[in-house]
Amino acid sequence: MPKKNLLSQKKRSAIHEIVGWKLPKFHQASECYVAFSAFNPEKGKLCMKKIMLGHIHGKRQQRQYGEDLVKRITEKLVNGWNPWIESEQPLEYTEFNVVCEKYKEYLFKLYRENNMREESVATYSSCLNILREWKEKKHINLFYSYQFNHSIVGQFLDYVFIDRNNTLQTRNNYLAWLKTFCKYMLERGYISNDPTASYSLVQRRNLRKSRDVIPDGLLRELHEWLEQHNRHYLLACYMLHYLFVRPKEMSYLKVGDFSVKRKTLHLHGSNTKNRNDAVITLPDHVLKLMLELGVFNNPSHYYLFGEGFMPSETYHSEKSFRDYWDRRVRKALNMSARYKFYSLKDTGITNMLRANTDILTVRDQARHSSILITDIYTPKDIKEANKCILGYRGVL
Structure with missing residues (x-):
């Protein structure tokens, strides 16, 4: 084929793909049918499709049915329908809203099977809702699932980052x-x-x-203030600072999860971040405070931190820990906003390493998956030669 003809054919194919389709028309002569053209990606050009209506008896009935069919086909074509693609990949013509509902059902099924955390389900559902709201608000042409393409993803990410004025981290989270x-x-x-x-x-x-990380002087002030104003919240701070129990995990702690004899806390995998059970050492001074507060006088099924951070039969959200910190503690001590409740965990790991505690011990107490994660918390001023190794010599 001459080069000129080849280029001409490619140009026609590109034009046909851009055009996409031509309006359907009703025909009633020797044959009765509705005909329309749509881009066939396999052949690279517009191809005509006929829908025969000869099985409908009576000219009037044929015309009425044909005109209704023209309207329905036109609406589907406007929404992105293509008969040639549908015949090859029918699932790609599932309505996008239907896919979204099925996806939500899938997420909640994972949660019921303990294969996804409640926070993850809530986060994913929120992202999906924002996506659907954006589609409706901006009138995005996203009717069928196959239309969810590279361009749509880019537009949505720009909407999150620029239009909604979110941070780069939020944009990354959405991606x-x-x-x-x-x-x-x-x-x-x-x-x-x-x-x-x-x-x-x-x-x-x-x-x-x-x-x-919270400095030592401020930690002492925190301890003194809580000793006077709320010793039960002091216990919550101990749980985060010395046992590295996350606020979400803390909200599910029960009196029966603690062993006074063994001085341990048993965390149940259904409530932990990595879904694994864990046994954590309970420092003596933390156990002493629990005894002084009469924690173990309560039934074993009581939550450790209920209303007022006291043992209770009623569950209270982890949000209460942060709220009390922001509204009472931080204001009372005139703390910087960068000293958050969760800072107690970072500070606890850092200070435990600073006290020359073995890094494997800290790793296990913090339930880190790797020493590399624990090492992130190691202060630069203690990253020096290990004295235990300096004097070691093997048999070689």
């Missing part, structure tokens, strides 16, 4: 969720390729946590 959402759709045949594949997390320069 991470989009990748899991697209994986779900790809595995089920709702899309034929991953539209997030070319997008990556944007690295933030000068990355720094929004919280700081």
Whole structure:
């Protein structure tokens, strides 16, 4: 084929793909049918499709049915329907809203099977709701699942980052969720390729946590203030600072989870971040405070931190720990906003390492998956030669 003809054919194919389709028309002569053209990606051009109506008896009935069919087909074409693709990949023509509802059902099923945390389900559901609200608000042409493509992903990420004025971290969080959402759709045949594949997390320069390690002097002030005003909340601070129990995990702690004899706390996998059971050492001074507060005089099924942070039969959310810290503790001690309740955990790990506690011991107490994670907390001023190793010599 001459080069000129080949280029001409490619140009026509590109034009046809841009046009996409032509309006359907009703025909009633020797044959009765509705005909329309749509871009056939396999052939690279617009192809005509006929829907015969000869089985309908009576000219009037044929015309009425044909005109209604023209309206329905036109609406489907406007929404992105393509008969040639549908015949090859029918699941890609599942309505996007239907896919979203199925995805939500999938998330809640994972949660019921203890395969996803409640916070993750809530976060993923929130991201999905924002996506659907954006689609409706901006009138995005996203009717069928196959239309969820690279361009749509880019537009949505820009909406999150620029229009909603969120941080780069939030933009990255949404992209991470989009990748899991697209994986779900790809595995089920709702899309034929991953539209997030070319997008990556944007690295933030000068990355720094929004919280700081609390200095020793301020820790002493905190202890003195809580000793006078709320010793039960002091116990909560101990749990985070010495046992490294996360606030969410703390909210599920029960009196029966503690062993006075063994001086341990048993964490149940259903409530932990990594879904694993764990046994944590209970320091003597923490156990002493629990005894002084009469914690073990309560039934074993009582939550350790109920109303007023006292043992109770009623569950209280982890939000109460942060609220009390922000509204009472931080204001009373005139603390910087960078000293958060969760700073107690960072500070506890750092100070335990600073006290020359073996890093493996700290790793196990903090339930880190790797020493590398624990080492992040190691202060630079103690990253020096280990005296135990300096004098060691083996048999070689």
